[in-house]
Amino acid sequence: MLDIAGIRVGYPAPGGGTLVVVDDLSLTLAAGEIGCLLGASGCGKTTVLRAVAGFEPVLAGSIDVQGRRVAAAGLSLPPEKRSVGMMFQDYALFPHMDAADNVGFGLRGLAREARRARVAEMLDLVGLGARGGAYPHELSGGQQQRVALARALAPDPALLLLDEPFSNLDTDTRQQLAAELRALLKASGATVLMVTHDQAEAFTMADRIGVMDGGRILQWDCAEALYRRPVDRFVAGFIGRGTLVTAAAVGLGRGGDVLLRPHALRPDPLGPVEAELVALAFRGPGHVLGLRLGGGAVVEIDLDDADLPAVRGLAPGAPLRLRLADDALVAFD
């Protein structure tokens, strides 16, 4: 459905030449899948969306949508010929139009009755069937987002692009809306490529996630694979909580490093790993134990309630033994 193969995208550099900000980037999405590019500010996420939408040419590589080549070196179909819809960070709703007119904006080619029916269908889909007459300033941030989504979906694009869909909503509602938006998108059957810098959002929304750094995708995978089987140290450090320590620090007879996730070590008086307690704190919903391992690395582990008796009452500096949980280790040479 979407096939991005080895694209390079750049901007004119101030001193002449080209500043390449996306390089050799590839990904594929099947029809109905939600993909997400995840990375820190400036890593090139939005530039990829702009290249797919047709706002930036590609210098190398190609982009195919529904089997049709829309971009390659020297080829750039205009945005309106790509069957791609885009929802921008700020929603870009027209303030002087009510919700229904905003949703109908991209449907001007339709006869009046067909257009009215499609607008009603889209407003119903996003749960705003009764608010078609409301102006953007009369709607909450989350409702504006849903109007923007209805507008982007109304022309039935083959592919929908979402740029930081929750960026101007408060954190409390973001997580809930992410789950809602995923359900809406799945109900609509849309194929989606979105970008965010927020891992929780990416994990809630997407079927596949690409972790980006420096204009490249380091790993394109489902959330669980990114967490359990990160391909390199960058992905390991970027996704989820965890600390890289030497294998020797946890008593393994091998070189290289291992990634300790919050459940990788369990208190066990007979365990082979020696550590010193640094701190025990209740963070809600459970306790977090800070440990200094042999070699000096400090790590945090999440305790289960069953682990508490083994550590309660210990003072900072107290020695402690632990064992490695079997399935929690990721190793790097």
Ligand SMILES: Nc1ncnc2c1ncn2[C@@H]1O[C@H](COP(=O)(O)OP(=O)(O)OP(=O)(O)O)[C@@H](O)[C@H]1O
């Ligand atoms: N129009 C432009 N002209 C020149 N450089 C640009 C332009 N747009 C973006 N850049 C640069 O390209 C790089 C990637 O920008 P991009 O917006 O794709 O990153 P991003 O990952 O989406 O970041 P953010 O999360 O902050 O939006 C950045 O270094 C940025 O400064």
